[in-house]
């Protein structure tokens with residue numbers, strides 16, 4: 001069984017879906033192991049460090065992270081987040097090249113299931129925490145720029161406008 005790289009298209013409706021269903025290990029909506037492989041392959045093909053299923057048109061609470069080895073989190077939950085925050089640069093495969101600074105908790109404790117339905121408990125810090133929080137937000141239909149301050153939001157708008165123009169040009173050339 002080989003993995004598939006799924007194109008990351010303009011899936012705006014699904015990116016803002018606030019009612020994404022949990023993965024059901026008793027009655028799986030799709031093969032979780034295959035889904036995990038596809039997510040990792042697609043994230044790596046896009047040189048991303050994280051990817052949520054709804055970014056590639058799969059409406060399920062699942063995302064992957066580029067840890068070593070890559071990790072796929074089913075039905076993730078955040079059980080604790082530190083009051084201590086950190087401002088870091090953040091990008092998103094759905095908004096290629098648009099990097100802005102966002103403030104988020106420095107430490108988190110989380111729970112999720114691996115592709116085999118095994119419950120996992122973990123603590124993340126720094127960039128790994130950042131990645132988990134960003135992908136977790138995707139599954140709630142929330143996007144990174146919505147967490148930015150007004151200055152960074154303005155930066156986002158400007159950069160996304162330019163990036164969109166470039167993406168349209170590339171799409172035209174490919175036709």
Ligand SMILES: [Zn+2]
Pocket residue numbers: 091092093094134138
């Ligand atoms: Zn993202």
